[in-house]
Amino acid sequence: MAMKLLVSIVHSDDADGLTGALRDGGFSSTKISTTGGFLREGNATILIGTDETDVQNVLDIIKRNCHTRTLYVNPLPPVMEPGELYMPNPVEVQVGGAVIFVLDVERHIKF
């Protein structure tokens, strides 16, 4: 049977709930601590290898356990002349619930 690997990037606060729910659903997972390139904040990447037929079940579990968050971030200050004043104007950013890549698995080997 064809196998898929789901690479799922989630908020750190959702990661343990998600791995627990995956375990309860009979799915193995691996959590890696990662950092988003834009916010440069910690997030978590969950790897889930599963049969192709179970991909939708896994997606449903991820959807139930990962929540969208609204964050306000300050853009980097511009280059300024001495004496100029920079008034930061926070920008709204929607993060998650989850960013997921579904990949084909060529081989699954376990020694």
Ligand code: 2BA
């Ligand atoms: P970050 O790179 O820290 O991005 C956090 C959030 O900032 C993103 O949420 C998005 O709403 C916003 N954002 C990212 N790049 C932006 C930009 N150039 N301009 C304006 N806003 C931007 P999500 O899209 O939910 O992404 C959450 C995390 O998932 C990302 O954290 C990153 O770690 C990962 N991710 C998202 N898309 C990816 C991709 N195409 N490849 C690899 N990782 C990705």
